[in-house]
Amino acid sequence: MRVIDLETAGNGASDVCEIGWQDVVQDAGGLWSVSETSRGALFVNPGRPISPDTMVVHHILDEWVADAPFWKDVAPSVLRPDTPVVALAAHRAAFEQRYCTPRLSGGATWICTWKCALRVWPELPRFSNQMVRYQRRPEGLIHERGLPAHRALPDAYVTAHHLRDMLNAVPLSQLIEWSSQPGLLPRVPTGADRGKPWSAVADEALATLARDRDIDVRFSAETERSRRGDQPLVAPSKPGQQTLI
Template identity: 55%
Template sequence: MPADHLVIRVVDLETTGGRAGTDGVVEIGWQDVEGSDGTWRIGAERGARFVDPERPIPARTQAVHHILDGDVAGAPTWLAVAPAVLQPPGRPLAALAAHRAAFERRWCRDALTGRRPWICTYKCALRLWPDEPSHANQALRYGRRPEGLDRRAGLPAHRAGPDAYVTAHLLREMLREAPLETLLAWTREPALLPRVTFGEHRGRRWDTMSDDFLAWVLTRGGFDADVRFTARRQQALRAERPGTEPPARLL
């Protein structure tokens, strides 16, 4: 493989639930994105495998991905499947990627990934496409309509292989707008939210909120890291550009 050839493997997991300590993986899907000389394309390497979660699949999660206990009966366990997917022999990866990567990282731990860096396409979409009405994977699929995405290959939704395929096409579009290093840096930070996600101002753009509102968010407890990060970023931007506070008092 040429020295300038880069491979990013997009992964997607379907699980029995959201707690890595008590829930297990039932399916893993992957799709490579490859780049050289600054040009990125969808790679040929893709696939999906059932995984034995070593516990029953609850009805509430069967209703999401439609994978039943009988589907995974006799499948290999997570520790038997994961290493070859996350560290493919003879195919060094520049990074791993997932939409809302924090979820996949609950199971794809450093010991299984070789401590490779991650790209969260959700966090990157918030930065690159803040005006999209939704930043969910399937909403972006139709909102951005990435070039070359085969509708049939991206179905059914909420299955590991098709979801990884869709995410890979969105990632390729992102890499056309921002360098790999920038996507990695955005992933390391909390999410930069374009709109307020709580209270009476839900849906309003953060850049329209008053200085008093930003100060209230940062002095009041109970807000998550994404909200606090966004409020601090707005404060920093206004300090760099004095006089940018919105004229209307919103709190």
């Protein structure tokens, strides 16, 4: 399993300015661990100046990336290493997947450790990469190696410890399935019912939340409605041509 983290100079398809990776490996007995040797980071030339707004997040300077290769030249060697990976992983993987397209990754399977954390540790109050780190304090995580935050390798290293613990608790196939769905939020994130478990939300309010603009809120509300028997979780699609009666 290869955990990926990107730092970017903007939202364009090639605006990556750093990629970091940390592998999680399985031993003969089936136990997963964070590799001590298979990790790294590379600067990437984003082909554009890095704005102060993004520098303030990751502190990467233009002069550091000026002579680095471009994203299309860096990505394949990291995303498709000589030793094939079972899957790629990232915390809130949708962000990394915007840049690590199927063409660059070889159509790799992805695991989102944010979506999986919602399921494996629903009791946690917050689910950002660093909050999960300090709420759980994963065994074996070397504090200094996970710093500075918001740099590609330290963040990938931290995420790898979350992934390791997930893999040792839940089947890989389950993590992949959860990652393919919207996030199942353990509590209502906004509004009058903020902080409540979905089971404590009244039917009318739940129906309103099931129409929310946020896909994770909708999915979570729909899941609870399905549990109550109110409606199927996935509404049937409309036929391509209406039947004339």
